[in-house]
Structure formats: C-alpha cells, structure tokens
Amino acid sequence: MMLHIPNVLSREQVTAMRAAIDAADWVDGRATVGSQGAQVKRNRQLPEDSSIALQQGRIIEQALAANGLYFSAALPARTMPPLFNRYSDSETYGLHVDGAARRVAGATMGGPQWLRTDLSCTLFLCDPEDYEGGELVVVDTYGTHEVKLPAGDLILYPSSSLHRVEAVTRGERVCSFFWAQSLVRDDSRRALLFEMDQAITRLRAQLGETPETVSLTGNYHNLLRMWAET
Ligand SMILES: O=C(O)CCC(=O)C(=O)O
Ligand SMILES: [Fe+2]
Structure with a gap:
C-alpha cells in the first residue's frame, strides 16, 4: 500500500528545518547504500552521525508520533533515525530496492541490532515548483506511481517495491527519508x-x-x- 500523509510538518517547521540542514556539510549519498544501489545513486546526504541530522530527525520523529494517520498505516514497531538527501544538476537515484535489513546505531555487547525495512518513507522539504524532474517513481504489482508532494507531506510505500528518483534538471529537491519496521510485516x-x-x-x-x-x-x-x- 502506498499512502500520502499530508502536513506531517507545518510550513514553519519546514522553513526552520531547511535553514538548519542547508547550512550543514553534505556528503556523497553512496555512503549509506549497498553495491547495487551505489551503481545508480547520484545524490548528496547528511552523514548518518551528523548532529544536525540527528537533531532535525528527532523533530520528524516527534511529528510522526503525533500523527494518527501515519500510526494507523505504518503500525510502526521501530523506526530508523531519519536521513536527509538532496538532488540537483541532473542528480538521480536509479531503479533499486532498499536493503531488507539495516543496522541500528549504538550496537550493544550482544552484537548489532537489526531493523527489518517493511516501509520506506520520503518526507518532502521543498515544493514541486522548486525543481524540475525528481519524481519518486514506485513500481508495484498495480503499476508505476509517480510522486511529487508539497513541502511537509510524506509518502509511505512498501520497502519491497522497486523505486527510483528521476533526474533533477532544474532547481533542487530536498527531502528526508527513513525506514520503519512494522508490527505487521505483511x-x-x-x-x-x-x-x-x-x-x-x-x-x-x-x-x-x-x-x-x-x-x-x-x-x-x-x-x-x-x-x-x-
Ligand atoms: O529520495 C527519495 O525520495 C528516495 C530515496 C531512496 O530511495 C533511498 O535513499 O533509498
Ligand atoms: Fe530507496
């Protein structure tokens, strides 16, 4: 199931978040991906351990905790800390599937903790008018779905689906993205x-x-x- 969840963040929250993350240091997005994804991924991200990413990610986590529609659709058991990405100058992320399991930071003595990725989410931090291209294209058994949402809105889709981000040919696309393990995996x-x-x-x-x-x-x-x- 794909679901559009509007107004996860208010306009004011998006503006403040953009000011904070735009000023941070961005790195090559291939830092967080496996070998198949690395071949097709061309974008920039905030490092996973960036203090700005962690701080801004907590604002997203708080907004999601208060969002009944997200809870009803995702039935989240555990969520990875939100990450942030940006695409411009024809950057793109070709067709891929998200890795099935991700290591949760802060491993304990018993070994690393794993999160099974049941749901993938993209939270838009820019408006559709800000850029050309950059559609999130999700392919599932019902066909191909193109997504481009207003700033503050979120799309939730099964992590099992193949998806891609079209090249951004004008302006800049800035989003947060993250994965959740659901109480109900199917x-x-x-x-x-x-x-x-x-x-x-x-x-x-x-x-x-x-x-x-x-x-x-x-x-x-x-x-x-x-x-x-x-
Ligand atoms: O930028 C997006 O909307 C999706 C990013 C993505 O597919 C990923 O990082 O695995
Ligand atoms: Fe992905």
Whole structure:
C-alpha cells in the first residue's frame, strides 16, 4: 500500500528545518547504500552521525508520533533515525530496492541490532515548483506511481517495491527519508487493518459509539493481536 500523509510538518517547521540542514556539510549519498544501489545513486546526504541530522530527525520523529494517520498505516514497531538527501544538476537515484535489513546505531555487547525495512518513507522539504524532474517513481504489482508532494507531506510505500528518483534538471529537491519496521510485516495484512481502522473511525464519527463499533473495534484488535510481531 502506498499512502500520502499530508502536513506531517507545518510550513514553519519546514522553513526552520531547511535553514538548519542547508547550512550543514553534505556528503556523497553512496555512503549509506549497498553495491547495487551505489551503481545508480547520484545524490548528496547528511552523514548518518551528523548532529544536525540527528537533531532535525528527532523533530520528524516527534511529528510522526503525533500523527494518527501515519500510526494507523505504518503500525510502526521501530523506526530508523531519519536521513536527509538532496538532488540537483541532473542528480538521480536509479531503479533499486532498499536493503531488507539495516543496522541500528549504538550496537550493544550482544552484537548489532537489526531493523527489518517493511516501509520506506520520503518526507518532502521543498515544493514541486522548486525543481524540475525528481519524481519518486514506485513500481508495484498495480503499476508505476509517480510522486511529487508539497513541502511537509510524506509518502509511505512498501520497502519491497522497486523505486527510483528521476533526474533533477532544474532547481533542487530536498527531502528526508527513513525506514520503519512494522508490527505487521505483511503489506496486504497491514493494508487491511488500515482500511478497517479508518472505516471504524468514520463510523464512530457518524454514529457515536454503538454496540457494532465496539464489536468491530474488538475484531480490529484481535486481528492485530493475531498478526503483530513485537
Ligand atoms: O529520495 C527519495 O525520495 C528516495 C530515496 C531512496 O530511495 C533511498 O535513499 O533509498
Ligand atoms: Fe530507496
């Protein structure tokens, strides 16, 4: 399931975030990618351990923690610290799949901690008018989807899908991106739970709490209990 989540950050938050990250030191984006991705990746990123990236990433994490639509769709168990990328001057990221597992920083004595990438997210920190090209193109069993969103909006898509970023031929595309491991690893189960949760919420808004909404809420949680891995 792909989902557009609007207004994750306000205009003011985007402006402040851009001021902070634009002034930081950017490096070659190939630093965080495996060998297949490195062949097709041409962009710049903030280093994973950059204090500005970590500080600004926490603002995104706080915004996501307060976003009911994101929670309902992602059912996040754990999230990688958000990273930041930028593309200009025909930079691009060719067709690739995100690595299935990522090492979480701060490994313990028991060895590294791993996060399974179930969901990939791009949070736009620039507006569509700011640049030409730069569409995020996601290929799944339903076809090819092109995404270019207003600043502050987020797209969530299954990490299992092949995707690419078209060359940016004018201006600059600046985004944050990150991965989440979901309580429910299977995309179709997660999509079913999301649709059910949204429908129950709408029913409750229309009718108030009724014996039926209580029963459906029970069904939702019992399905989640059946499928959740913690
Ligand atoms: O910039 C984007 O929207 C996606 C970046 C991406 O696919 C990646 O870093 O793996
Ligand atoms: Fe990717």
